[in-house]
Amino acid sequence: MxxxxxxxxxxxxxxxxxxxxxxxxxxxxxxxxxxxxxxxxxxxxxxxxxxLESYGVQNIEVYISTIDYSQELSEEEQENLKFKPEDIHSLSEHFGKKIAAISMDSSLGSGTVLVNNKKAKVDVTGVSAGYFKANNLKLKSGSYFNEYAYRQGTNVALVSEKYAKQIAGDNYKNEDVIGKTYEVNLNDEYINLTVVGIYEEQKSQGMGGSAAGVQTTTMYIPLFTAWNFNHNKDMYSPTVVAAEGVDTIALSNDIKAYLNQKMANQLGDKLQVDAYSNQSMIxxxxxxxxxxxxxxxxxxxxxxxxxxxxxxxxxxxxxxxxxxxxxxxxxxxxxxxxxxxxxxxxxxxxxxxxxxxxxxxxxxxxxxxxxxxxxxxxxxxxxxxxxxxxxxxxxxxxxxxxxxxxxxxxxxxxxxxx
Structure with missing residues (x-):
């Protein structure tokens, strides 16, 4: 029917x-x-x-902010918005295996490299060993910094593929760049850096520009080298990389509670430590x-x-x-x-x-x-x-x-x- x-x-x-x-x-x-x-x-x-996952699912951004955003801070209080190395290093000791790496960085600013009438513009940034894991930065050739470079602050650098092409031509060979020492002009201050590796550029990198039309790329150096050059070790926003299998949202809350208690004297009644996980953002x-x-x-x-x-x-x-x-x-x-x-x-x-x-x-x-x-x-x-x-x-x-x-x-x- x-x-x-x-x-x-x-x-x-x-x-x-x-x-x-x-x-x-x-x-x-x-x-x-x-x-x-x-x-x-x-x-x-x-x-x-x-x-968002490309920025690191396990990443937790840690920063200091005002409790009341309408409050104005004095110059002295603004200095308290910075972390000290000992505050960050204490996280590894306190949370142990829950933390896979901690990324810290310090910028030296923009500079230029001139070699045989070829010019490259670079943002020189000092980084800790955990930076590369937190930012999923991979090598194309050469090597990362060794432990001695991180500990002593040697004048070594990682450069981008774009930098290598700007300095040595589109058909460059690794030996044309790796092992070479370059003089970087940072606001009329000069620093000699020896390239030990070339990293793969991500889509978000190498998009800067200049009046001369030369794209700006990032040149990485050991964090201690940047500290020595800057004569200060303060930082604003380190990134904690949680170990695999660790609940990043729960860990971010634990980190926030721990640092607020540890840094209570520095924070006073106007500031607080906050921690935000990428997983939470996703x-x-x-x-x-x-x-x-x-x-x-x-x-x-x-x-x-x-x-x-x-x-x-x-x-x-x-x-x-x-x-x-x-x-x-x-x-x-x-x-x-x-x-x-x-x-x-x-x-x-x-x-x-x-x-x-x-x-x-x-x-x-x-x-x-x-x-x-x-x-x-x-x-x-x-x-x-x-x-x-x-x-x-x-x-x-x-x-x-x-x-x-x-x-x-x-x-x-x-x-x-x-």
Whole structure:
């Protein structure tokens, strides 16, 4: 009986193709909008999450801030916004194996290197051994700094591929740069640095510029070397790298509590140590993006409701047009439930076809829009199931009232209908 009703429904839809298409249009637009929006939302969420993860899922940023952001600090109090090396080193002793590395850095500022009329602009930054792990910085050739360089502060450096090309040409060989000593001009102060390695540039690096059009890259030196040059060891925001398997959110709270207690005298009643994990940032971002996507999707779903009303309207018209047909079927012994099932089936098939067409359009639009925004498309299977399922449910819901009206018709009155 169900198969027969489906055949009748398809036959009726074919007989009124234009009307059927216009009826389905609301369903098509609603389903396509929901799927496209959720696809773009998922793609953006995954893309931003991947970007945040590239900064280190296990990373915890530690910094000192004012308790009340409206408070103004004196020059002396502003000095208390800095960490001292002993404060940071104490974290390793206190938390032990929970911490895989601690990243500290100190900038010497921007400088230039001139070699045989070739120029490179560099930001010279002193870093601890943990910096490379925290920032996922990998070597292309050469070696990292050895323990002696970190401990004694020797004049060695890591440079970027961009720097190597600027100084030794696009077709440089490793030996053209590694092992060479370069004089860096830092605001008319000079420091000789020997390159021991070339690191792989990340997308976010090497994008600086200058008036002469030369891109600025970062030159890394041991932290102790920078301290010796700067004559101070203060730092503002170290990064703690949690060991694998450690809950970074819980560890960030523990670090915050520990340093606030340890540095109570320095902090006074205006300052506090804060610690923020990248994992927490990722969770907050995902939550925000999911809420935004759902909110916009619900607005788009209104089109489905409007489409459902259109289905109910057209089914009412269709039943009115087929009153004599209904009367004939009832006179021949068709039960109310059979009549009802016939028209509900027609409404459901109408919405299902519209839902499937909308699904294809939504996937295509979502895919293209995600790529145009620079994100890898992430098709939302959940949105497909929900949208198509919802469109089918709409067919049943909005088709029920007209179908019930058809089933309750008096066969004699229906046969007399003109």
């Amino acid at each position: 169900l198969v027969e009703n489906c055949k009748l429904a398809i036959k009726s839809i074919k007989a009124n193709k234009k009307r059927a298409f216009l009826t389905m249009l609301g369903i098509i637009i609603g389903v396509a909008a929901v799927i496209a929006i959720m696809t773009v939302g998922n793609s953006m969420t995954k893309g931003v999450q991947k970007q 969770q907050e971002n995902n939550k925000m993006m999911n809420q935004l996507t759902m909110a916009i999707s619900l607005i788009a779903a209104i089109a489905l409701i409007v489409g459902g009303i259109g289905v109910m309207n057209i089914m009412t018209v269709s039943i009115t047009e087929r009153t004599r047909e209904i009367g004939t079927r009832k006179a021949l012994g068709a039960e109310d439930s059979m009549i009802m099932l016939q028209f509900i089936s027609e409404a459901v098939i109408l919405c299902l076809i519209g839902g499937l067409i909308g699904m294809v359009i939504g996937v295509v639009i979502g895919d293209v829009a995600s790529k145009l925004m620079g994100y890898a498309p992430t098709i939302s299977l959940a949105s497909i199931y929900i949208s198509v399922g919802f469109s089918t449910a709409i067919g049943m819901f909005f088709g029920y009232s007209p179908a019930k009206h058809a089933a309750k018709m008096n066969p004699i009155d229906a046969l007399r209908y003109e």
